[in-house]
Amino acid sequence: MLVNCVMERDSSVGTLYEAKEIDNGTISGTGRFNTTMAFYPSSSFYYPITEFPYQVNLNQQLYVQVQLTRAEPSLHLFIDSCVASPNHDFSIRTYDLIRNGCRRDNTVTIYRNGDRYFAQFSFRAFKFLRTHNQVFLRCDVVICADNDYNSRCRQGCRYRRKRSLSSDHHTAVVTLGPITQKDPEEAVAKSEDKE
Template sequence: MSQETIVEFVYMPEDTIEFSETEEGHYEVAIAFFQSPSFYERVMQSPYYVNLDQELFVQATLQTSDPDLQLLVDTCEALPDPQNTTLQTYGLIRQGCVEDTTYQSYPSPSMDVARFSFRAFEFLKEHSSIYLRCKMAVCSVNDPSSFCTQGCFSRRKRSLGTPHQEVEVIVGPIQLLQ
């Protein structure tokens, strides 16, 4: 065979198969209280003692190395016992819609971090301690129709969009300073 000869071999299959792949992951979200809106100094004490009407700063962080995921606070509520979900709860935000007038979102340094605050409320007077239970949505950053970009709508009106994961996290206890 001469040195300048090129040999090609092409295989043409009779049938072709098309497939799409969907990956589903399990995500961890860390949630913590912070001392101020700078979100620099984390509250380390447990239980977290607060005054009535004190502003509480919360940060949730998605534990992932995937830069194409974002985190959204879907639902957060205060409850007296994280083990007993039948007890009365106090809603701060539900399905992306703010329920408590003191709830405030804060800008986040990245898409995998969600920050917000709320004020300690009368619910603390009724219970010796409370916990914060949040459902966080994990969505693709590159999907403009994702659950995370739809904003506040009731479930009936909110389109399904693309699939997302929900992660439930609980932090507490929070107790009223005597």
């Protein structure tokens, strides 16, 4: 099996599942910018979580980093919006976490956004997990040149949408998921084993 990917301007990339068996697999790609999004266990953002699906407790703090695949100090990455949905194609019910660079959910904490080649935020696992088996995230990001002082990355949170003064920026959509809720009985058993 041979898979080729070509990333065009304003393209969409998603991580939604993990292959269990790889037979003679090769991954290669070309593109202007590659972005990735991953969950982390804490606000230190050292090692990404590789568990799939990511099982969490209701109201657990979730840490997310979106970044350029290759560290590039001359570029900045800005999360313009980030939504959650119980559906991987985001065609039904979405819930705003970040909109226009501003936090829209009171559990969201934005650690870094628009001043490095990565952006970081956290939020609490929320009500979707009570009524749906799984939740997916989709973030719209803007990539700007460090020396563009009028870029969307430098404008930060804007409660009202206005046209960017910069004409040269790249946008991408990254998706991540699913998040699933841990079985309450399993979580109790694990906590009893630790005692």
